[in-house]
Amino acid sequence: MNFNVFTQKDLGFLTNLVGEERVSTGQSYLELHSVDEANNKCPLPDAVVWPKKAEEVSSILKMANERMIPVTPWGAGTSIEGNPLPLYKGIILDFQQMDEILAVRSESFQVDVQPGVKYQDMNKALSRYGLFFAPDPGANATIGGMIGNNASGIRTIKYGSTKDNVLKLEVVLPTGEIIRTGTFAHKTSSGYDLVRLFVGSEGTLGIVTEATLRLAGIPEKFGVALVTFESVEDATNTVYEMIGAGLEPAALELLDQATIEVINQEAHLGMIEKPTLFIEFTGANEASLKEDLNQTKGICRTNHSVNVESGIGRDERARIWEARHQAFELMKRNNPGRSFLIIDTAVPISEYPQMVRFARETIKKYETKGYFLGHAGDGNLHLVIPGDFNDPDFILKKDKVNGEIVSHAISLGGTATGEHGVGIGKRQFMIQEHGESLQVMKRIKQLLDPNGILNPGKIFP
């Protein structure tokens, strides 16, 4: 890529545009914006800017496009595939100061937000309306980051991913043009779906400066179950049979024995140390949830469950789900000084048992430690591997484990990334996954960002 060197004149332009207090070339700020949550690293950017409005983003993109200087948007830095790292230096647009909730239209189940608003903060503010944005990435990501990566998580089985819950976007193109696309209506067949083209494009096609999100009502009632199985196969078979039976869980999570062991060691919850399903149903009334849980228990029993703990209500949910919500934090605590490879693949639900088996064999083969926790209901598998990212032997090993598991997922008809995006970490799998359609993606990139200034080096191998 042939970018120009960022000059004092460019810095002058930025300072002139947004004022000194919202531009920085300070070492600590540059360092903060060259590493992500999974310890992926890159060269320091040239400058960090904190825009406050679309017009500023527009002016910066226009300048950068003319000057051939890379621009990379930054949310909360919670990505784990290196998605917002400024590989080719240039300008970081940090959206921390564009974090307003612009309008809540509770009667339409919609909210308009700026991209820097954080998911958890937003949902706290929305709770007074009895509403929430359902895709739950775990981390307190920004909405802009979630849109970039098409993030999702525990509730996707019921509510879909970010993509399914974005109605309208304001996007700045590299030319500086500001467009609005989408509709406030909840369904449309009007023209090409640019919203879903931008969602998941990781800031490589345009930069989102405002979004209208579709919200869901906070469920009135909760029914939860924690089910222990002798084997992972029994657990994955249960997942498959539950969905086949027409049950519609709001969450369906699998944690393997190693993960439960860590949880017990760190949080002393005294859970049975075997593969475990965390199941949640939500709805408007208790009778129906009880019936859902009864039917679920029946399916668990036929799949040799060894223990079922279940309950109704918000407190029961908090208690039973505590372990799931804390899992990653407890892993970190249990592996001090370690970084983590988090493998993220998704396969057709029928292939899930085989995928889990293959992944377990692979970590055994490479003698690594690994924790499974997956959004099993979606066929989305996470394997968390702790290690020393400064140890070349470990790096080699983790790359092999990652490569073999992701390739296997693709060979089963699955995808290299269920919810974390491509970033840097999954680029190498794009040809295997997309074949000749990758060329069409490239042509669209070339069309909308001919100079390649937007988040360069991402997605494409």
Place this chain on the structure above:
Amino acid sequence: MNFNVFTQKDLGFLTNLVGEERVSTGQSYLELHSVDEANNKCPLPDAVVWPKKAEEVSSILKMANERMIPVTPWGAGTSIEGNPLPLYKGIILDFQQMDEILAVRSESFQVDVQPGVKYQDMNKALSRYGLFFAPDPGANATIGGMIGNNASGIRTIKYGSTKDNVLKLEVVLPTGEIIRTGTFAHKTSSGYDLVRLFVGSEGTLGIVTEATLRLAGIPEKFGVALVTFESVEDATNTVYEMIGAGLEPAALELLDQATIEVINQEAHLGMIEKPTLFIEFTGANEASLKEDLNQTKGICRTNHSVNVESGIGRDERARIWEARHQAFELMKRNNPGRSFLIIDTAVPISEYPQMVRFARETIKKYETKGYFLGHAGDGNLHLVIPGDFNDPDFILKKDKVNGEIVSHAISLGGTATGEHGVGIGKRQFMIQEHGESLQVMKRIKQLLDPNGILNPGKIFP
């Protein structure tokens, strides 16, 4: 548009490629492919071809692209916005003979199909697996047509539109290139979402030759209600409150008094002739459905419902829903010799009552007859206006009614088309709806179909 005249040599090419029995220039075939279900008409195409495989489509597109001859895909001809009409003549690709179900992967809730398979026929074949494709357009459209228009219908409130249920596509580009895009996994964050770019593009970007669809389990149990209200406002308020309460109906349909009157006249069902909601819940167990219905009845009562008929089970569902399913057929029978304008807009759910009010006032103002039947739960409003399409006065009137209602929907933040696509009928509203983002759509069209041979004259004004 500067297309070339279709010559004997072109016809020779086609005949040579697929054989005489799968090409026609016969008047009756040409006429069949120049009118749609809503009596939109256009010049006769030059030839109709019935391809049998992607490679044939590829050869035809390559030739047509080089020769600058329009190519328009054709499914079942059930569109109502003129979506598949060959405005600039050229070649019709009729997918009637590419109608195979290629693979059912019931254990993954997926089916691979050719684009010519008809929705109702496919669901009949899938029923033996306990599965179905949920977006229900009413008409027995082809899957290719549903993909083209991003069709949806009664069940969209629960299952989403066609777009939400397509996992993978095989698409032929104007160059003849055959690409495959998407994944068999049920979630992905891998690269740009080309699947959703092609779905809803009405055959203007590429021609779909195979699709993998996501299926749902046929519900075990049904709970239905037919609720009569004194006013449309009471009915629409009920819709809004049901969704706000966290109820999750599988269908939520509004029929106005005029529609119920037609149903009574033609089918003698003896329904109360007032605005009526058709409500359906589905699930795995009866207890929960009863509770859903109880809660629904409570909301209906507070909104002054005058009658509630409800029941549990498949037979009850068939009985109570009979009127809804027959509604359009009965309108036709009640208006012999008439054609129908079917207005299709969607607005945010909070604007639905106002939208219905405006539409009623508009047909009153123009002294036309009109039947309302809407997918109220999605904010999707249909207004069916019968008339004589050969009467210039009626044409003028219907265009005015359509124009005012659609414009009003857009001004309320809604869309010109909830589920029927743009075709010819909604082109004039695209600038109002999409503003400057329409230019981005045009650029994508130009990128993928630089000669503009694919279904020319559609979507763009």
